[in-house]
Amino acid sequence: MKYLLPLLIIIYCHKIKGVLEWTVVGKVTDYGQNVTLFCHVPNCCPKNAGWEMWTPHQRTLFIDVKTGRSNKKYDGKVGKDGYTLIIQNLTKQDLNVSYLCLYDVTFSERKFLLEEDVFLNISTTQPNAKAGHIAGIIVGVFVLVAVALAVSLLVCRFCKQKRNSQAR
Template sequence: MSGVLEWTVTGKATDYGQNVTLFCHVPNCCPKDAGWDRWTPVQRTLFIDVKTGRPNKKYDGKAEKDGYTLIIQNLTKDDLNVSYSCLYGVTLGQSKFLLKEDVFTDKSDNKPTGRFSGIQITGIIIGVVVPLAVAVVVFVILYKKKRKKRSEADDPLLETEEPSSIEYIEGDDATLTCQVGPKNLHVDWLKDGKAVKLNRNCTTFRQGTEHNLIIKNVKPDDSGEYHVQVGNFSRKIQLKIIVYFLKDPSDIKCKEGEDAIFTCNVMVDSPSLLLLKDGNDITRNTNILEMPPDGTQRSFKLINTKQVDKGEYCMKVGKSSRKFKLNFKGT
């Protein structure tokens, strides 16, 4: 594919809570994988391929004749001032900020006619007759807002950058973000009510008032309820890990010379399943037969097993993998 991939906003909104549509122009779309990434600045894959990806409460997409779309549902401030890029096959498009002025359109395109409608006349009368009542209402609203600001003035947690419920695919790196002010306050991260244990796979990163919890190569047990806590104040972020494997492969025992069948169950719209041995991809080896899928079940047949075939194998989907062993009976 020639040229540079670039998206445009084709479906705008008049207010938050509505849907916004981004369109990535690709002629004769889409025989290749058509995906979307989000950068905060950490890369997060929203869709590997919109044709096969499963929509969720936040994102949807579809392929069209001359390109494909990303539908950002229930628009919030957290969806703006971050970068999005489209990925077609192996071509990564330009990472571009989604700005407020790109998203919103006027709530009304009505042009003045030079004549007052009945509703306008009624509004004028009300504005003349009851100005004192309006002033009282405004005063009450401003007073309540002022009291609310006072009660929240001591809350150092400004906002969470991600939605309160986020999803990552098993094997991805997950980033949980919040803004804390002032800069020198101590921040604690908790999971299911317990302090998060930091190690080389789970680290924290701070830049100014922005605090991040980064979980590398996420696994199913990383799902749960996280809290960022500063003193007596906290914010909740629910993390959900999408798992491709519905049923893991089991260890196999057979007689030497027999065929061995390796089986697992994966989500229907998962990426291609690979078979590895000793870290090497053997999916296309001459003695390996990939059997037709049966619902969510996927199987490989190893033909006419030999002693060299004994050992540890791995089935891999995307960045997710499951290990199992092949042994011979009597050994």
């Protein structure tokens, strides 16, 4: 009996946090476009479902996606296997902050929405840098082959001189 209460607390805490997960559905090419986050909930959604955005302070974005109460910035839809948050007219302020989805008393981990999650073809290097890396590798291979040939010629010359000096 003394273990019943701690066991119930553990089960309740597991139910409350970390069961849900959200992902980005479809990437965009530029700011100003709409981005959709999807919260996976099997057999969705007879219970309350919503989203929170965490900046330095918690902010509830969309409390109940079933009612369809949207605003100019955020919208949501309910589907068979989950529900969405549509961030309309994406700006830099929508990124690098964390979002979580809620379903009844269960919620996801807070997860940052990053540029690489949202944009197609994000490159951390300049376009010509890739070609420069390839050219550097090719030059490096040629230099390595030239050095190997020079060393082998020196070793052969040394061995030839040694044989000649032993033959005398």
